[in-house]
Amino acid sequence: MARRPLPFRPATATQRRARGVTILGATGTIGVNTLNVLAMHPADFTVVALTGNTQFERMFEQCVQFAPQTAVMLDEQAAAQLRAKIDAAGLPIEVLSGAAGLAQVASLPQTDIVMAAIVGAAGLLPTLSAIRAGKRVLLANKEPLVMSGPLCVQEALKAGAELLPIDSEHNAIFQCMPPSYRTGEPHAGVRRVLLTCSGGPFRETPAAALAQVTPEQACAHPNWVMGRKISVDSATLMNKGLELIEACALFDVTPEQVEIVVHPQSVIHSMVEYVDGSVLAQMGNPDMRTPIAHALAWPERMESGVNSLDLFQVARLDFERPDSARFPCLALAYAAARSGGTAPAILNAANEVAVAAFLARRIRFTDIAAVIAAVLDDMPAASELSMPIVLAHDARARELAAAEVARLEVGA
Numbered sequence: 001m002a003r004r005p006l007p008f009r010p011a012t013a014t015q016r017r018a019r020g021v022t023i024l025g026a027t028g029t030i031g032v033n034t035l036n037v038l039a040m041h042p043a044d045f046t047v048v049a050l051t052g053n054t055q056f057e058r059m060f061e062q063c064v065q066f067a068p069q070t071a072v073m074l075d076e077q078a079a080a081q082l083r084a085k086i087d088a089a090g091l092p093i094e095v096l097s098g099a100a101g102l103a104q105v106a107s108l109p110q111t112d113i114v115m116a117a118i119v120g121a122a123g124l125l126p127t128l129s130a131i132r133a134g135k136r137v138l139l140a141n142k143e144p145l146v147m148s149g150p151l152c153v154q155e156a157l158k159a160g161a162e163l164l165p166i167d168s169e170h171n172a173i174f175q176c177m178p179p180s181y182r183t184g185e186p187h188a189g190v191r192r193v194l195l196t197c198s199g200g201p202f203r204e205t206p207a208a209a210l211a212q213v214t215p216e217q218a219c220a221h222p223n224w225v226m227g228r229k230i231s232v233d234s235a236t237l238m239n240k241g242l243e244l245i246e247a248c249a250l251f252d253v254t255p256e257q258v259e260i261v262v263h264p265q266s267v268i269h270s271m272v273e274y275v276d277g278s279v280l281a282q283m284g285n286p287d288m289r290t291p292i293a294h295a296l297a298w299p300e301r302m303e304s305g306v307n308s309l310d311l312f313q314v315a316r317l318d319f320e321r322p323d324s325a326r327f328p329c330l331a332l333a334y335a336a337a338r339s340g341g342t343a344p345a346i347l348n349a350a351n352e353v354a355v356a357a358f359l360a361r362r363i364r365f366t367d368i369a370a371v372i373a374a375v376l377d378d379m380p381a382a383s384e385l386s387m388p389i390v391l392a393h394d395a396r397a398r399e400l401a402a403a404e405v406a407r408l409e410v411g412a
Contacts, residue, residue: 020048020110021296024102024126025117027052027059029227030140030166033288034115035062037296040303045296049105051118051126056082063093069110070094072101074122102126107133113296115166116141119229120352121394128152128387134159138295140166142242147345148390149249153184163250164295169195169243170250171291172269172282179299183250193253194271194279195243196263197322200235203264207326213365215358232355236368237322241333242351245344248337255337260330262320267309285309328369332376342393343381349394350375353401357409367408375400 021038025031031050038045051072052059059082063071071086071093073079079097086093096104099122106114106129114130115138116123123141128148130137132155139145144152156163163183165171173193174183181187201220202210219231233239244258261271266286273279284290285306293304324331329351336343354371357363363371375397382389 018042018044018046019112020108021045021113021115022049022051022105022108022111022130023047023115023117024051024106024123024130025053025115025119025141026050026062027055028117028119030117030288030292031115034117034292034296035066037289037293037304038066040305044302045113048108048111051102051105052078053118054078056085060085060089063091064089067091068093070096070105070108072096072105074098074102099125103129106130107135111135113138115292116144117166119227121147121349124148128155131155131161131163132159134161136162136164138164138166138292139170142167142246143348145246145249146242146348147394148385148387149246149344151385151387151390153249156184164298165246165250166288166291166295167243167246168286168288168291169270170247171294172196173247173251173272175282175294176270176272176280177251184252186252189274189276190251190253190257191273191275192257192259193247193251194273195240195247195258195260196266196268196270197237197240197260198234198266199262199264199320199322200237202235202326203262205326210326211364211366215361218358218365228359229352229355232358232368233351236329236365237327238329238333238351238355238368238372240322241330241336242348244333245337245347255334260322262322264318264320265314265316267314267317283309329372332369332372336376336381339381341381341383341385342390343376345390345394346376346379346381346397347372349397350401353398353405357405362409363405364408364410367405370408371401371404374404 023031023034047066047068049070050062050068054075056078073082076097083095103126106126113136116127117140121143124144127144165174218235219228240260247258268281268283271279271281287306289304290306336347350372354368358368378400
């Protein structure tokens with residue numbers, strides 16, 4: 001019989017003050033891993049708020065174990081179902097719904113740390129709310145920095161917020177920076193960033209066979225357990241393209257200073273090369289609990305539950321250049337990064353629509369890049385960045401992408 005999880009208990013008055021944590025996207029992979037790490041350190045952290053989209057059953061289980069003050073479901077119906085279960089259980093937990101609820105809990109005064117793990121553009125505004133409130137923001141959601149990186153960095157500097165990356169690659173880069181380094185600030189002595197990439201499930205698949213790839217095959221990542229959308233992004237290598245754009249914003253580097261390196265073992269998570277020729281690498285087992293624990297405890301270290309790296313079992317480390325012909329999404333991302341302005345937001349929006357269409361079996365795997373390229377060709381980017389402009393370009397790009405999907409739709 002499986003053991004019932006122990007309830008999460010906040011720190012007592014005799015212990016040092018526990019830091020309050022809000023998790024945006026608690027029911028997803030990153031959210032679940034974050035709660036696993038927090039459960040190992042009940043004296044150091046207390047859960048203030050949890051948010052999800054539609055998975056109210058999982059949210060209820062998390063509420064029972066971690067006793068947050070507030071739970072938010074983006075979906076109104078899911079919120080009503082969660083509220084009924086919370087009331088029936090007699091739990092003193094407030095249940096909110098919608099985008100306004102997300103933004104509200106992202107800036108609660110009891111919250112010190114916000115895990116931003118909402119997938120897609122939906123995470124932009126609540127993440128920005130946490131930044132403007134001066135929180136320590138753990139960035140597991142790429143889209144805020146992809147869509148409006150300069151704006152997010154400016155707001156963080158203005159509000160005194162801390163931006164700590166959770167993506168294994170960006171967290172590795174951060175760990176390889178000097179101890180005094182803060183994201184978004186100019187760096188000293190960095191020549192380039194080496195962004196590692198597993199190559200995904202189709203690293204050795206002939207290009208001619210990619211048109212027949214199924215969603216199930218695309219979601220079967222060889223090294224990582226992730227959600228469906230990010231798994232498809234990893235299969236097209238768009239995930240690495242989005243990380244390129246994110247790295248430019250986080251570490252004040254140009255696209256030319258970021259080199260993508262295919263590393264199938266996923267043991268070296270990224271590297272930083274300095275002007276003196278030194279190359280620093282961060283290594284570890286491919287487990288998201290490592291960067292989560294690092295960012296929660298930074299600048300200290302704490303247990304994550306991750307097994308020690310066995311170099312004798314790894315035995316070898318391989319490196320390759322990415323195949324740009326097989327994975328055209330990389331070139332599209334580099335072009336958007338060089339263009340700047342709203343080009344990354346347009347790229348991201350078109351990609352989200354295309355990936356959703358592929359997962360729904362409406363377009364082929366190879367059509368994902370075709371949709372993105374068509375939208376980038378049809379829609380000029382704005383050089384000026386403001387939140388209204390970013391959101392307007394995001395919306396327009398989605399309209400164009402939907403039209404392109406309809407044109408390419410399988411069987412149409």
